[in-house]
Amino acid sequence: MRTRDCATCRPLFLHVIVIVVTASLLVTPRIVSGQDGDPQALRQELDQLRTEFETLREEYEARLAALEARLVALRPGQAEPPQAPPQAVPAGGGQVFNPDMSVIANVEGAAGRNELTDQPSLSLSEVETALQAVVDPYARADFFLSATPEGLEVEEGYITFTTLPAGVLVKAGKMREQFGKVNTLHTHALPWTDLPLVSQNLVGGEEALADAGVSVSKLIPNGFMFLDALGEVYRGDSDTFSTSSRSRLQYIGRLRGYRDLTEGTNVDLGVSYANGPSAEISDFTKQLVGIDATFRYRPLRRAIYRQFVGRTELVWSRQDLPAGTSQGAFGFFSSGDYQFARRWFAGVRGDRSGRVLDGTLHDSGVSLALTFRPSEFSLFRGQYRHTRYAEGVTANEVLFQLNFSIGAHGAHPF
Amino acid sequence: MCTRNRLVVLALLVAAAAVGPVEAAVRIVATTEDLGSLAREVGGDKVTVVSLARGYQDPHFVDPKPSFILEVSRADLLIVVGRELELGWLPPLLTSSRNARIQPGANGYLDASANVRILEIPTGQITRAMGDVHPQGNPHYWLDPANGRRIAQAIRDRLSGLTPADRAYFDQRFADFDKRLAAAEARWDARMAPFKGRKIVTYHRSWPNFMDRFGLNVIGYVEPRPGIPPTTAHTVELIGEMKRQGAKLIVMEPYFDLKTPQAIATQVGGQVLVLAPSVGGTKEATNYIELFEYNVDTVAAALERTTARVG
Numbered sequence: 072m073r074t075r076d077c078a079t080c081r082p083l084f085l086h087v088i089v090i091v092v093t094a095s096l097l098v099t100p101r102i103v104s105g106q107d108g109d110p111q112a113l114r115q116e117l118d119q120l121r122t123e124f125e126t127l128r129e130e131y132e133a134r135l136a137a138l139e140a141r142l143v144a145l146r147p148g149q150a151e152p153p154q155a156p157p158q159a160v161p162a163g164g165g166q167v168f169n170p171d172m173s174v175i176a177n178v179e180g181a182a183g184r185n186e187l188t189d190q191p192s193l194s195l196s197e198v199e200t201a202l203q204a205v206v207d208p209y210a211r212a213d214f215f216l217s218a219t220p221e222g223l224e225v226e227e228g229y230i231t232f233t234t235l236p237a238g239v240l241v242k243a244g245k246m247r248e249q250f251g252k253v254n255t256l257h258t259h260a261l262p263w264t265d266l267p268l269v270s271q272n273l274v275g276g277e278e279a280l281a282d283a284g285v286s287v288s289k290l291i292p293n294g295f296m297f298l299d300a301l302g303e304v305y306r307g308d309s310d311t312f313s314t315s316s317r318s319r320l321q322y323i324g325r326l327r328g329y330r331d332l333t334e335g336t337n338v339d340l341g342v343s344y345a346n347g348p349s350a351e352i353s354d355f356t357k358q359l360v361g362i363d364a365t366f367r368y369r370p371l372r373r374a375i376y377r378q379f380v381g382r383t384e385l386v387w388s389r390q391d392l393p394a395g396t397s398q399g400a401f402g403f404f405s406s407g408d409y410q411f412a413r414r415w416f417a418g419v420r421g422d423r424s425g426r427v428l429d430g431t432l433h434d435s436g437v438s439l440a441l442t443f444r445p446s447e448f449s450l451f452r453g454q455y456r457h458t459r460y461a462e463g464v465t466a467n468e469v470l471f472q473l474n475f476s477i478g479a480h481g482a483h484p485f
Numbered sequence: 486m487c488t489r490n491r492l493v494v495l496a497l498l499v500a501a502a503a504v505g506p507v508e509a510a511v512r513i514v515a516t517t518e519d520l521g522s523l524a525r526e527v528g529g530d531k532v533t534v535v536s537l538a539r540g541y542q543d544p545h546f547v548d549p550k551p552s553f554i555l556e557v558s559r560a561d562l563l564i565v566v567g568r569e570l571e572l573g574w575l576p577p578l579l580t581s582s583r584n585a586r587i588q589p590g591a592n593g594y595l596d597a598s599a600n601v602r603i604l605e606i607p608t609g610q611i612t613r614a615m616g617d618v619h620p621q622g623n624p625h626y627w628l629d630p631a632n633g634r635r636i637a638q639a640i641r642d643r644l645s646g647l648t649p650a651d652r653a654y655f656d657q658r659f660a661d662f663d664k665r666l667a668a669a670e671a672r673w674d675a676r677m678a679p680f681k682g683r684k685i686v687t688y689h690r691s692w693p694n695f696m697d698r699f700g701l702n703v704i705g706y707v708e709p710r711p712g713i714p715p716t717t718a719h720t721v722e723l724i725g726e727m728k729r730q731g732a733k734l735i736v737m738e739p740y741f742d743l744k745t746p747q748a749i750a751t752q753v754g755g756q757v758l759v760l761a762p763s764v765g766g767t768k769e770a771t772n773y774i775e776l777f778e779y780n781v782d783t784v785a786a787a788l789e790r791t792t793a794r795v796g
Contacts, residue, residue: 208590211580234585238558290558290583297551329551334539337550371542372740413714413742446713447573448613477613483573485549 170204170212173478177258180471186464194220197258201481209234215257227281242286247279248309249301249325250343251361251384254280260484262380262408262418262442264454264472268434269402269424273359273388276310282321283308297329307348312357314348321347339365351427355391378410390427400425408440416442422458432461449475511647514560514587516571517544518764519627520597520636522773524564526662527640531651535560540765543740545617545712549574554581562647563587564640567598570624595643598624601632604693616710625762628780629694630670633773637662669774673699673781680788684730686723688737688746691762695780704730707737707746715745727753733791736784738762758787 179196202214210232217226229244247255253270266277274280284305291298303323307314312321327341341363349357361384368379383405390398402424410416418440426432436458444450452472459465511532515521521536528534535556538547544566557563557578565571579588586593603622611618626632641659645652681700688707696703705726709719727733733755735746739762746757760780761770770776 205589208588231580233580233583234588235583236585238583240581240583290555297555299551327551331550331552337552339551367548369548371539374548375543375546375740376742446613447617480569480572482549482577483546485577 168204170202170214171479173201173476173481175199175201175257175259175474175476178471178473179264181468182471183466183468185458185466185468187460187462187466196220199226199257199259201479203479206230238290238292240288243284245281245283246286247281248284248303248305248323248345249286250274250280250323250345250359251386252339252341252363252365252382253384256484259450259474259476262406262416263420263438263440264452264470265438265456267384267404267406267420267424268422268436268458269384269386269404272424272426272434273386273400273402274311274361278310280309280311282306282312284321286323295330297327299327299329301325301327305347309350311350311359312345312347313350314353316348319348321345335370336366336368339363339367349390349427351390352393355393357391357427358389359386361386376410376413378408378416380408382406382408386424388425388427388430398428398430400427400430414444416440416444418442426461434458434460447480448477449473511561511644512559513562513564514556515564516566516575517627519633519773519776520564520566522764522776523633523637524562524640526773527637527655527658528644529654529658531648531654532562532644536765538763540761540763540770541739541767543738544570544763545573547571547574549577551581553578557582557587558584560584560587560593562593562595562643564595564597566624566627567596568603568621568624568626569619592643592646595639597636597639598626600639601626601635602629602694604697605690616708617712619711623690623693625691626694628692628762629698630666630673630777631698632694634663634666637666666774669777673777676781676785677701679792680785683734683788684727684732686727686732686735686749688735688741691738692736692760699781699784701784704732707735707741707749720745720749724749724752727755734758734784734787736760739766756787756791758783760784 175198176195177197177199178194179190180193181190182192196219198218200214200216200218202216203212205211210230212230213227214225215227217224225245227244227246229242229246232241235241249255251274253261253267254274266275266279270279271277282305284303286301286303288299288301291300301324303325305312305321305323307319307321314321323343323345325341325343327339329337329339331337341361343359343361343363345357345359345361347357349355351357363384364382366379366381368377370377383403385403386401388400388402390400392398402422404420404422404424406418406420408416408418418438420438420440422434422436422438424434426434436456438454438456440452440454442450442452450472452474454470454472456468456470457466458468510530511528513521513524513528513532513534515524515534515536517538518536518540521534524532524534537553537556538544558581560582565575584593585591588594589596598621603626605619606622607615607618607620611620627636637659641655644655677699682702684702684704685696686705686707687696687703690706690708690711693703695701705723707715707720707723709716727749733753735750735755735757737743737746737757737759739759743757743759749755750757759767760783761767761776764770764773764776766776767779769779
């Protein structure tokens with residue numbers, strides 16, 4: 072009965088709209104003619120009104136449909152409710168295909184003496200612009216443009232083919248090399264203001280190890296764990312591997328295993344291998360072997376208040392020397408980060424690393440970090456860092472970090 | 486020796502024959518236990534269902550664990566809540582799944598929010614100064630049984646499309662669920678009818694569909710803004726408002742800290758109710774109908790008590 076009422080009120084609504092629009096049509100020409108009387112302008116005006124009328128009509132029809140659906144929903148036991156109003160968000164014209172965009176800024180500060188680094192007391196160390204979207208039904212693309220005091224560069228820019236057969240995932244473009252865990256994390260996802268010594272000395276240098284190349288990975292099905300095998304080929308243009316020859320390439324191989332121990336704890340293990348032309352001694356090969364392990368604890372009921380991540384990475388480097396011999400070096404870090412309140416995190420890290428060209432020169436350090444995250448979109452961090460360099464220099468520093476982002480909500484780092 | 490071998494072979498053949506002809510079930514992965522439960526209702530034994538987030542977990546903050554990648558990689562049908570609820574964790578799972586069947590736009594991707602009634606769609610300019618606002622409306626829409634029915638219907642239609650041979654089976658399962666749900670709704674409506682217009686405070690904006698359905702009036706939130714933890718100033722203000730309006734009940738989710746709500750309840754002489762925001766949110770909420778059974782019963786019992794005390 073009530074639905075029938077509504078069915079009759081639909082034409083009534085439309086009639087009202089028609090009358091209103093017709094009336095305005097009658098009035099508008101006079102205004103237009105009062106302006107210049109150009110028939111072209113009149114026609115445009117009419118077209119515009121027609122569009123407006125159509126929009127209005129559509130709006131009212133949608134509202135009526137919604138009302139009808141509500142009426143139906145109010146009657147319990149309706150065996151087959153008609154399709155409820157599709158409350159789709161109206162597509163925003165051309166903008167709907169714009170990529171998700173976000174800008175992440177990193178402000179760093181340092182106090183205390185360190186003769187071996189040139190980190191200023193305060194700097195806007197990086198502004199990263201991320202542009203991410205689906206390319207077509209077969210792929211998505213991610214761009215990270217990084218502006219630093221050294222200049223503007225494409226930190227990463229790659230396409231990911233998500234729908235290939237046989238469970239293969241292929242990326243191509245410039246990207247962070249999947250050597251170990253820390254190298255793949257962007258600044259805002261790191262639990263420290265700086266990179267561990269082993270990353271600085273052996274993997275990547277000041278920046279992360281990133282290059283132009285192709286990455287192929289495949290899940291290895293087994294009943295026991297998540298197992299992902301990955302192979303990558305790069306051009307060889309980074310602070311770690313470098314060549315101008317087309318015939319020399321850099322390779323990465325990685326095997327990653329992951330397993331849930333309980334619903335709130337898990338382990339993540341990886342073995343990585345890198346081989347390529349050395350950046351230190353041109354035309355000579357350098358090899359890296361890495362082992363990384365991560366243990367996570369996050370009780371699901373208290374996931375927003377408590378979390379612990381324990382992490383370690385060990386890296387062996389072997390640099391071929393002109394004399395036909397080779398030079399080995401080893402470095403590692405271990406860290407623990409604990410979330411003790413909804414917005415507070417405390418962390419500790421121990422570091423030790425040799426240097427590529429002289430494995431007997433060791434740098435070592437200890438760091439304590441405290442992080443406050445007002446929301447998902449900003450963080451303040453203080454870090455005390457004690458470093459003993461192989462040169463015999465000791466540095467005690469307090470480092471500060473302020474990281475904030477605007478724009479699209481990115482994925483939570485894991 | 487030879488006969489024994491033959492027997493073994495025969496036994497294996499029989500076993501293979503017993504296992505062989507069984508049609509492979511549609512593998513469904515649902516992002517939450519609610520969707521998982523509805524998929525089970527409709528799919529019956531023609532489907533296997535895995536739910537990713539647990540019902541007692543904040544669905545906004547789920548880790549995109551590789552074990553989830555494995556589940557998604559094997560799925561024939563992925564059912565998501567949508568409305569940006571899974572924004573922080575589903576995209577990396579989709580990318581890493583290497584599964585073309587369940588990518589958005591494919592037949593195996595079902596956004597459960599497409600045909601339901603959504604509340605709190607923001608109008609005008611929105612910014613993050615408002616907290617974690619969802620530009621496409623409140624994503625906790627499954628907490629209205631009428632929406633549950635619509636989700637089940639969408640699942641039925643999609644499953645019928647994926648395995649047309651089982652259409653009649655899914656139709657029958659849906660009809661049966663619909664009947665049971667309708668009977669339960671009549672019961673819940675009757676139980677809640679005496680409390681129409683009663684004032685309630687909730688922790689997060691997880692409950693608008695539930696409160697709207699049962700005619701309860703939400704007058705405030707423990708969070709000053711969605712996703713922003715309670716502040717002293719806001720708590721003081723809320724206590725004042727609850728006293729002025731005579732609101733006694735604070736409804737919250739199991740994954741938030743009890744401390745602030747309990748302090749407020751003490752101040753206003755009220756009570757904190759930890760409801761199940763999802764199937765699995767409490768041990769009683771074992772499926773979609775039991776979820777409402779538990780929540781309606783808990784709320785009605787508490788409202789009866791406050792009525793008795795006032796009377």
